Amino acid sequence: MGLEVPLDxxxxxxxxxxxxxxxxxxxxxxxxxxxxVPRGRVGEVLLPSATLRPEQRLAIYHGMYLLRMxxxxxxxxxxxxxxxxxxxxxxxxxxxxxxYPSRSYSLNFLGRHVPDYVRxxxxxxxxxxxxxxxRLEQAVAEVFDAPEEKPLQAEEIAxxxxxxxxxxRLVPIAAFRLLAFRYPVNAYLQSVKDEDHAHTPxxxxxxxxxxxxxxxxxxxxxxxxxxxxLLADLVAGKRLGSAVAAALRRGRRPTxxxxxxxxxxxxxxxxxxxxxxxxxGPARxxGPARxxxxxx
Amino acid sequence: MTTNRWGLPDLGxxxxxxxxxxPHILSxxxxxxWFEVLSENFMDTGGRPLHILDQIVERYPVxxxxxxxxxxxxxxxxxxxxxKLKTLAARTRARWVSDHLCWTGVLGRxxxxxxxxxxxxxxLRHTVARVKVVSEVLERPLVLENPSSYVEFAASTxxxxxxxxxxxxxxxxxxxxxxxxxxxxxxxHGFDPRDYIAGIPADRVVQYHVAGHTNKGTHIVDTHSDHAxxxxxxxxxxxxxxxxxxxxxxxxxxxxxxxxVVHAEALKARAHREEPATxxxxxxxxx
Numbered sequence: 336m337g338l339e340v341p342l343d344x345x346x347x348x349x350x351x352x353x354x355x356x357x358x359x360x361x362x363x364x365x366x367x368x369x370x371x372v373p374r375g376r377v378g379e380v381l382l383p384s385a386t387l388r389p390e391q392r393l394a395i396y397h398g399m400y401l402l403r404m405x406x407x408x409x410x411x412x413x414x415x416x417x418x419x420x421x422x423x424x425x426x427x428x429x430x431x432x433x434x435y436p437s438r439s440y441s442l443n444f445l446g447r448h449v450p451d452y453v454r455x456x457x458x459x460x461x462x463x464x465x466x467x468x469x470r471l472e473q474a475v476a477e478v479f480d481a482p483e484e485k486p487l488q489a490e491e492i493a494x495x496x497x498x499x500x501x502x503x504r505l506v507p508i509a510a511f512r513l514l515a516f517r518y519p520v521n522a523y524l525q526s527v528k529d530e531d532h533a534h535t536p537x538x539x540x541x542x543x544x545x546x547x548x549x550x551x552x553x554x555x556x557x558x559x560x561x562x563x564x565l566l567a568d569l570v571a572g573k574r575l576g577s578a579v580a581a582a583l584r585r586g587r588r589p590t591x592x593x594x595x596x597x598x599x600x601x602x603x604x605x606x607x608x609x610x611x612x613x614x615x616g617p618a619r620x621x622g623p624a625r626x627x628x629x630x631x
Numbered sequence: 632m633t634t635n636r637w638g639l640p641d642l643g644x645x646x647x648x649x650x651x652x653x654p655h656i657l658s659x660x661x662x663x664x665w666f667e668v669l670s671e672n673f674m675d676t677g678g679r680p681l682h683i684l685d686q687i688v689e690r691y692p693v694x695x696x697x698x699x700x701x702x703x704x705x706x707x708x709x710x711x712x713x714x715k716l717k718t719l720a721a722r723t724r725a726r727w728v729s730d731h732l733c734w735t736g737v738l739g740r741x742x743x744x745x746x747x748x749x750x751x752x753x754x755l756r757h758t759v760a761r762v763k764v765v766s767e768v769l770e771r772p773l774v775l776e777n778p779s780s781y782v783e784f785a786a787s788t789x790x791x792x793x794x795x796x797x798x799x800x801x802x803x804x805x806x807x808x809x810x811x812x813x814x815x816x817x818x819x820h821g822f823d824p825r826d827y828i829a830g831i832p833a834d835r836v837v838q839y840h841v842a843g844h845t846n847k848g849t850h851i852v853d854t855h856s857d858h859a860x861x862x863x864x865x866x867x868x869x870x871x872x873x874x875x876x877x878x879x880x881x882x883x884x885x886x887x888x889x890x891x892v893v894h895a896e897a898l899k900a901r902a903h904r905e906e907p908a909t910x911x912x913x914x915x916x917x918x
Contacts, residue, residue: 337785337786338785339786340786341753342705342749342751342753342754342757343705343737345749345784345786346704346705346734346737346746347737347738349746350736350737350738350740350742350746353742353744353746354740354742379785380784380785380786381782381783381784381785382782382783382784382785384783384819384820384821384849384850385821386848386849386850387849387850389782391849392781392782392850393782395781395782395850395852396744396746396781396782399744400742400744403743403744404743407743436740436741437736437740437741437742437743438739438740438741439741440671440674440699440701440709440712440735440741441671441674441675441699442671442743443671443675443676444675478678479676479678479679480675480676480677480678480680481677481678482677483677483678483681483682509677510677510678548678551678551679551682552679
């Protein structure tokens, strides 16, 4: 008579084998699997086929696991994979899914902790650059899937009385992320997308990017420090008058023409969904306003 | 015409909806009968995929097909998943909702694979109870697909088709008969695929899947990466004789060619739907 294993323990055993980082043989011998099925009794749980031993049959599932995880993460982090190379990315994925295994029904959420993991991943070269690049690619994935919202319309802007603008607050659409980097990763990401892969030097240089969606297309737009500062104040919930005043107090003062050009561009790009002219509410935190989402 | 017990329609010959084909579908409106939509791809997006799906369902009938229900898992059912699935089904006016006889993870983890069940009385009781809950939540009979598998459990006391038949009867669910999966598993486990086809309750089959696979020599992997081989089409013909007109869907998920190629492959089903079955012996017994 074979080894009797209740369904829940059988599933825990098989999962422990499938997700083990080593080979299938090592997986079967690992404590996580042996807690349910002793290594020497695998043949009492699984049947051989005409051509494969039970352990070899298990290896089919074990081998497909990492490939599937890598494929899912590559769809969100193509530039990070390009930078690390196939082997480097595979190593990153193998460590990542141990640290942050999928706990969702959807692979869309698998990559949401990649930037966090990149900060700590052992042996990673150019860690700061990789972290910035992962943050940018994560933002792109989140914006791609964020809920669709109607952007602020010209008539809504025109309806705001002149005297109300000083106290007005601009609310960004859900498909909006504002980011500050220590490396010019937006240029790198673009160079990966371009055919010739003419990468910019990876030297440290502060950079600012807004990622947003318009008519279902995701856009990445470089900003300068002053523009980023103003936009950051606005999305944090500062009143327009205060935000502009703060921008004029900071290092490089934008000219009035620049301010007009920025606002025209941001409004035209549909980055805001509404303008609030009522009493002050609690300030909104800067940064992602929605849980991480991924390309479907 | 329809032959299943719920009167669910024979939608004709469809193709699995894949993102690489979106531009072609939207611009050319190909004369495909229906699309099967991968549920999880549209449950958590408010972006372009959902926008495109909304346009497609205006023009074509669809059915939802999932990979994460994990009906056989010993973890609790994911109620949030079910809620979103029901919402998507309503939004797309899905003719039915299917998933697989499998489990995808335990202990809160998801390995995103269609892991095999042991075919035991314990597993049957467990799965029947969960199918009933899901059907109640979705307010429609759940449709379950036979999976491809690469291992067999020594504890199994019945064949896969016996398990599926009893499950379908006890839980009152529909079946999605994937004839490629029948072939793949018959090769991997050494049973006669004709026995499988003969053992399925025909009046519970509401849909077929046909697909290609990859033969590794020692085993076959269900890759959906190629044309279907003649033996798989022959199984389809045999099954068709038992079920009569039933919605049929071609799946192509790796190395996906142009829409025209996938659709042409799907339309090969026509010949097998219209011609009488040949000798069943032409289907090779699994290795």
